[in-house]
Amino acid sequence: MGATTLITVAPTGAESEKSDVPALPVTLEELVQTAKECEAAGAAVIHVHIRDDDARPTLDPARLRDTVRALRESTGLIIQLSTGGAVTDPYEDRIRVLDAEPDMCSLTCGTVNFGDDVFMNPWPFMVELYRRTQELEVVPEFELFDLGHIAALHRLLDKHGLPYGGHVHCDLVMGVPGGMPGDARTLVAAVEALPEGATWSATGIGRTTLPVMFAALSAGGHLRVGMEDTVTFAKGRPVTANVQLVERAAQAARLAQRPPMTSQDARGLLGIKP
Ligand code: KMH
Ligand code: ZN
Numbered sequence: 001m002g003a004t005t006l007i008t009v010a011p012t013g014a015e016s017e018k019s020d021v022p023a024l025p026v027t028l029e030e031l032v033q034t035a036k037e038c039e040a041a042g043a044a045v046i047h048v049h050i051r052d053d054d055a056r057p058t059l060d061p062a063r064l065r066d067t068v069r070a071l072r073e074s075t076g077l078i079i080q081l082s083t084g085g086a087v088t089d090p091y092e093d094r095i096r097v098l099d100a101e102p103d104m105c106s107l108t109c110g111t112v113n114f115g116d117d118v119f120m121n122p123w124p125f126m127v128e129l130y131r132r133t134q135e136l137e138v139v140p141e142f143e144l145f146d147l148g149h150i151a152a153l154h155r156l157l158d159k160h161g162l163p164y165g166g167h168v169h170c171d172l173v174m175g176v177p178g179g180m181p182g183d184a185r186t187l188v189a190a191v192e193a194l195p196e197g198a199t200w201s202a203t204g205i206g207r208t209t210l211p212v213m214f215a216a217l218s219a220g221g222h223l224r225v226g227m228e229d230t231v232t233f234a235k236g237r238p239v240t241a242n243v244q245l246v247e248r249a250a251q252a253a254r255l256a257q258r259p260p261m262t263s264q265d266a267r268g269l270l271g272i273k274p
Helices: 028-041 061-074 091-100 123-136 147-160 184-193 206-218 242-255 263-270
Strands: 007-009 045-048 078-081 104-108 112-114 117-119 139-144 169-174 199-204 222-225 232-234
Touching (some): 007 028, 028 045, 028 061, 045 061, 061 078, 061 091, 078 091, 078 263, 104 123, 123 139, 139 147, 147 184, 169 206, 199 206, 206 222, 206 242
Parallel strands (some): 139 169
């Protein structure tokens, strides 16, 4: 088997309002439909934020469990729940996300300015969340919004050992106003600083989506795409469905001679619990 590209779809996020972005999947039915389409188009992992009945972000435990169950029943995707939530979510609720028994979770390696807000990830919270992933055998994806987050990741691994599954997988989240810029030279600097043997994907927020996607493919990385990160397909063209972004990423990956990785291969790579 030749080299392949792991594609993660992040279909919803916590930032866009359904009223502003009608194509955003916010109900369980919309999420499951989106997941099926994106899996068929080449995604192997789904990064999940959920919404309540009013389409507002929530970390409601019962809803998270129902979501994990429904996605497992309907797709073979690796289910990665967000522990970032929305910037207003309390730490306890973010840690409780793991009780929904996802395959993976996000784990952000430091605090970052986030537009006009602050996304809080102080060291003691990172450690508590990390130890909980190890106890519950959930594979973390280390979210890196800034170069300093990579230093915190090294510190976490030095002090608390390898993640469940034995493999370190990171996601560079680039172009957040307040985080690292979404350009090729920053991506290369970040990749050079990652732990030995780590795999990584990258995503560029908003207008950095395409530069980051092409830089990641050129540098041998994997891809994350989705309406959490961009709601514009091209200038003046809103995204009409997440699958558009996955199809474009899959096409670019095939052009780069690294076609999409199956979710089965991704489970092996990431060390997901059988
Ligand atoms: N919604 C952001 C505040 C994650 O999912 O772990 C955090 C975020 C990162 O989206
Ligand atoms: Zn997220």
